[in-house]
Amino acid sequence: MDLTVAAIAFGTIFLVELPDKTFIAALVLSTRFRPLAVWVGVGLAFAVQTGVAVTAGALATLLPDAVIRTAALLIFLAGAVVLVRTAPGADASEKEQEEEYAAKAGAEGTKSFVKAAVASFLILFAAEWGDLSQLLTISLVTKYEDNLSVFLGAWAALLTVSGLAVLAGRVLLRYLKLSVLHYVGAAVCLVLAALTVYELVVA
Known part of the structure; x- marks a missing residue:
């Protein structure tokens, strides 16, 4: 495992x-x-979901190198555009999203540990397919060709985000604007796009 690749993915x-x-x-x-x-x-x-994304990325590495890097570049750029475009309304849509997931979860405290875990699995499993993190995971696999490192880094990041939400979500939202975080994420996508362009030119 390459710790640098895992850290970049994380x-x-x-x-x-x-x-x-x-x-x-x-x-x-x-x-x-x-x-x-x-x-x-x-x-x-x-x-x-991360395993599926890594598998898709591994299969994509069978394509010609130029095609792989061009596709990765397009995904990074698309990610930046999506994040920038959704940033202005991110804070306003937060309450709507909370109400949506609250409706899906049902009544408070009515499920056992196992049933609660299964319900949480199903809700997130259905909600996250094809989202930006999956596309970026695919791109990172094609970029670094290190399936294990990307998988562990990406999964650890998702576990950390969900852990922060579970333990201190309300507190964090008081101090962190979702709109600002959108712009930070867009900047990361642009940096990765720039690195991919450099690799295309050098290659």
Whole structure:
């Protein structure tokens, strides 16, 4: 395992997912069920989704190098655009997202540990397919060709984001504006895009 690649994957996914609906979903679920059950269920959902993204990225590496890097560049640029465009309304949409996930979770405190974990798994599993973090994970695999390092870094980032939401989500939202975090995530995507352009030119 390459610790540098894992750290890059962690930092990229962490900064992109912190302002995402993942954080809000885990926060809301933790108010309905036992926090540990939520974190276990959400973590398992992320493990499956990250594994699928890494597998897709590994298959993509069979394509010509120029095609791979061009696709990665487009994904990084698209990620930056999406984050910038959604930033202005991020703070306003936070309450709507909370209400949406609260409705999906159902009544507070009515489920056992296992049922709460399963409910959390299903809610996040259904909500996160095809989101930006999965696309970036695919791009990171094609960029570094290190499946294990990217998987561990990306999954650790998702576990950290959901853990922060479960333990201190309300406190963090008092001091961190989701709109600002969107712009930070966009900046990370642009840096990765610039590095990919450099690699294309040098190659």
